[in-house]
Amino acid sequence: MNNDYNFAFLDEGSKREIRRSILKAISIPGYQVPFGSRELPIGRGWGTGGIQITLSIIGKDDVLKVIDQGSDDSVNAVNIKKFVGRCTNVATTTDSEVATIIQSRHRIPETPLKDGQILVLQVPIPDPLRAVEPSERVTKQKHAEAEYSAMWLSLYEDLTKFGEINISSEYPCMVENRYVMNPSPIPRFDNHKLHNSEGLYLFGAGREKKIYAIPPYTSVIPLAFDDVPFKVENFEGKHCRLCGATGVYLDEMYSSDTGEKFYECSDTGFCEKNRGANHE
Amino acid sequence: MAYVAVKGGEVAIEASIELLKTFQNAATDISVNAIRDNLSMLVDKIMSEAGLYAPDYAALALKQCDGNVEEAVFLLRAYRSTLERNHYSNEINGKDMRLIRRISSAFKDIPGGQILGPTYDYSHRLLDFSLLDGNLPTENTEDVLEPSQDIVSERISDIFRAEGVLKGCEQEDTTPTDVTSHLLTHPADRSARLQTLARADGGFLGGVAYSAMRGYGAVHPTIAELRSGYVDICVTYPFDENEEIVLGEILLTEVESLMPKAEEQSFQDENVGKAPSYDKMTLSGGYGLAFGRNENKAISMSIVDANLDTVGDTPSQDEEFVLIHGDSLEMNGFISHLKLPHYVSFQSSLDVVRKSGEKDE
Amino acid sequence: MSAPIRDFAKRIGGQIMNKKVLSIRGLTVRYGNGCAHCKSSGTLTKNRCPICGTVWALRHADVDLYQGEILGIVGESGSGKSTLMRSLYFDFDITSGACTIENYKDGKQNIFKESMQQKRYIKNNLMGMVYQNPVLGLRMNYSAAGNIAEKLIAAGRREFHPMTDRVKELLNSVDILEERMKEPPKNFSGGMQQRVQISKALANNPEILLLDEVTTGLDLSVQAKVLDLIRRIRRDFGVSILLVSHDLAVIRMLADRTIVLLDGNIIEQGLTDQILDDPQHAYTQQLVHSLI
Numbered sequence: 001m002n003n004d005y006n007f008a009f010l011d012e013g014s015k016r017e018i019r020r021s022i023l024k025a026i027s028i029p030g031y032q033v034p035f036g037s038r039e040l041p042i043g044r045g046w047g048t049g050g051i052q053i054t055l056s057i058i059g060k061d062d063v064l065k066v067i068d069q070g071s072d073d074s075v076n077a078v079n080i081k082k083f084v085g086r087c088t089n090v091a092t093t094t095d096s097e098v099a100t101i102i103q104s105r106h107r108i109p110e111t112p113l114k115d116g117q118i119l120v121l122q123v124p125i126p127d128p129l130r131a132v133e134p135s136e137r138v139t140k141q142k143h144a145e146a147e148y149s150a151m152w153l154s155l156y157e158d159l160t161k162f163g164e165i166n167i168s169s170e171y172p173c174m175v176e177n178r179y180v181m182n183p184s185p186i187p188r189f190d191n192h193k194l195h196n197s198e199g200l201y202l203f204g205a206g207r208e209k210k211i212y213a214i215p216p217y218t219s220v221i222p223l224a225f226d227d228v229p230f231k232v233e234n235f236e237g238k239h240c241r242l243c244g245a246t247g248v249y250l251d252e253m254y255s256s257d258t259g260e261k262f263y264e265c266s267d268t269g270f271c272e273k274n275r276g277a278n279h280e
Numbered sequence: 281m282a283y284v285a286v287k288g289g290e291v292a293i294e295a296s297i298e299l300l301k302t303f304q305n306a307a308t309d310i311s312v313n314a315i316r317d318n319l320s321m322l323v324d325k326i327m328s329e330a331g332l333y334a335p336d337y338a339a340l341a342l343k344q345c346d347g348n349v350e351e352a353v354f355l356l357r358a359y360r361s362t363l364e365r366n367h368y369s370n371e372i373n374g375k376d377m378r379l380i381r382r383i384s385s386a387f388k389d390i391p392g393g394q395i396l397g398p399t400y401d402y403s404h405r406l407l408d409f410s411l412l413d414g415n416l417p418t419e420n421t422e423d424v425l426e427p428s429q430d431i432v433s434e435r436i437s438d439i440f441r442a443e444g445v446l447k448g449c450e451q452e453d454t455t456p457t458d459v460t461s462h463l464l465t466h467p468a469d470r471s472a473r474l475q476t477l478a479r480a481d482g483g484f485l486g487g488v489a490y491s492a493m494r495g496y497g498a499v500h501p502t503i504a505e506l507r508s509g510y511v512d513i514c515v516t517y518p519f520d521e522n523e524e525i526v527l528g529e530i531l532l533t534e535v536e537s538l539m540p541k542a543e544e545q546s547f548q549d550e551n552v553g554k555a556p557s558y559d560k561m562t563l564s565g566g567y568g569l570a571f572g573r574n575e576n577k578a579i580s581m582s583i584v585d586a587n588l589d590t591v592g593d594t595p596s597q598d599e600e601f602v603l604i605h606g607d608s609l610e611m612n613g614f615i616s617h618l619k620l621p622h623y624v625s626f627q628s629s630l631d632v633v634r635k636s637g638e639k640d641e
Numbered sequence: 642m643s644a645p646i647r648d649f650a651k652r653i654g655g656q657i658m659n660k661k662v663l664s665i666r667g668l669t670v671r672y673g674n675g676c677a678h679c680k681s682s683g684t685l686t687k688n689r690c691p692i693c694g695t696v697w698a699l700r701h702a703d704v705d706l707y708q709g710e711i712l713g714i715v716g717e718s719g720s721g722k723s724t725l726m727r728s729l730y731f732d733f734d735i736t737s738g739a740c741t742i743e744n745y746k747d748g749k750q751n752i753f754k755e756s757m758q759q760k761r762y763i764k765n766n767l768m769g770m771v772y773q774n775p776v777l778g779l780r781m782n783y784s785a786a787g788n789i790a791e792k793l794i795a796a797g798r799r800e801f802h803p804m805t806d807r808v809k810e811l812l813n814s815v816d817i818l819e820e821r822m823k824e825p826p827k828n829f830s831g832g833m834q835q836r837v838q839i840s841k842a843l844a845n846n847p848e849i850l851l852l853d854e855v856t857t858g859l860d861l862s863v864q865a866k867v868l869d870l871i872r873r874i875r876r877d878f879g880v881s882i883l884l885v886s887h888d889l890a891v892i893r894m895l896a897d898r899t900i901v902l903l904d905g906n907i908i909e910q911g912l913t914d915q916i917l918d919d920p921q922h923a924y925t926q927q928l929v930h931s932l933i
Contacts, residue, residue: 046620
């Protein structure tokens, strides 16, 4: 990339506009703020929302971590890290405790965020009601009136027909008892990390042109009937074959040579640190 | 432990990009000018869908990415978003077009005449194998005569408006919405709708128009006028408001289609004493515009525009459906994003399926 | 007490009702702006003004509904009876008029002027509606249980098992087997679909039930079952019912009082027996005598 591009690619006017949208989002936790999403050299659907947020907030002294499916090494994460790196020259890391900005697709790192850290999540479909209502005009009205019965009805229907709620990831959550939000395709396992966190969560949907936020110490409760507790993915009896960790989200894999099944930490940075500590 | 975590993503990406170049397998260089001149209608399509009139850069984009239309549109749009907007041109009116083609299906003969111009409509679709030997398609034609003067002609729809059969448009001076920097809201105002349709993917728009004509919609339109030609782009001279500077010209194709529409007569007191009529037939229209000579794109757009003003349950009458799903970048981006890893959420789905299975045991 | 009133008192189990549950005044629904001619004239032929073409679907309707009664609304198609019902349920926008409900803001608030949210509250908690066409009242692809639960959820309930218990209770009260609660209504017969609608309408114990031609199109034997059910519901749940029908036999069987609509106007109202045995208006006479 030649030097004709501005620091962090976007022009300062665009960055300012996006930051204003972010501030508005932080002021109204869980509310989807529309913004003028810019075209980037990376495709729509490939993280342009998250990237625009990162580019708008990143400064020379930031330390950036980018993950996809929890892994720093995933091709999409590498590509994004390359792009942001090329237009900012900021330091990068795989250690989630050292990073000031973490951009992530579909996972929240195992180690809880600290005060001063920002996690940017890439979101495909920002509206949790899209699953039960295709029209944006209607869902906008429903959010305005806190009219979420259609969502509750689909949960009720699942329980009635299947005895379980069948939403796997993107599980809808109630934020500060006002807005229902889509936490992005993180597994249910990660939902609790949004609640009462020390750090700031920002959500960017480039194609759908929405930004929303969960500020620190915000109440984020997955939608559940009072008498049917929210359930997360079950990894009982399983552990990471590299570092031995249990109680973390695991990737199920099949060996390319032997075909046997095994599990490894989805959060590769976390796994690396465990192994590093062990070897010292 | 003997196991090693799977790594090497960065190396894999670099190798993949190298392979792209190898696959291009170009024996001879194809110049950007050759693409621009020999594949001009493909270049026109790229420009329309990117929303940027820049034939050289569109040709460059096509060269850069193996002729992949989606990639070329993407490249051109991404480039457009880096450009600073220094001026807004003065309003262009299609009736001032320097015509190269102008037809009407609504009438056999029209003021100014039916000018067929350059079109594939009457050609026989037979592969011309003589072109294989490196001959140019233009080689066997005689010299094309230059007209002695520019052909300019009034609009058919203006004739209907003067007659009163087609409702006139009120003067509307509000600043148009700019869809490149504002989120599309629903229902969309007219400027937002037309901009979005003009940039929509030709295939998608054609499908919607086709469905509307075949019964999944309300229209059976007639093309009042199709005109292709050159229009001047002018900006106001900075030091004298009354002067204009011509920056250059672009080639446009414009279509106005008309259809009869049943309209409920409005209940005004002035109708007291007149015979009641509840289903008055009026002519209603749709407007289409494309860069270059992509006629079907402009025609499809006019059909969809007309259809969106009717009420019904078909997808072609649902403005939100049509405007959101026609954007090439968003469509192709989201479709291709499925190639990204989704194993974390898939694992979560497996969990749900397995839990359900356990219940049966 | 005069004979008709004595009969009436017998009919409703000895209770003399004097408490008004709902009160409608001047309800008008018009399509078009109207003109000097039709705004002043009384009845128009076939509700349409010959001068300006405005359609007066309902004109200055005044209706009172008393606690525990079944009020019949009878008329031909185009008379305005469905318009009346569906306006009450906020399906249509009205042109003018007021409606108050005794137990809503002390009967002092015109419900047509309330906000979207308040209207939703009224629909969910104070009223239940059963449409002639079940497609309007049910989500055909959701389970029967889900359909009923939708009303419970709309009223703010969030406990799954108690809601399901309530669903079963409601299905029971309309004679639908528990085993069928997971099935979608599109699999049910017409009569059964109406019964699901009825149970859904009763979900939040509303005080007002709106029944719009609920037996039209059903077999006679199925009709009988549904009519029976309605009687039972009035007895067991104590709801006040607005019952629309073009079928005089149904009206005679169920309605305590009846209103007759013609071309958007109420032309006669009173005790059902009186209306049917001794109609005053020419149109009512015609209607009654056409019943063989």
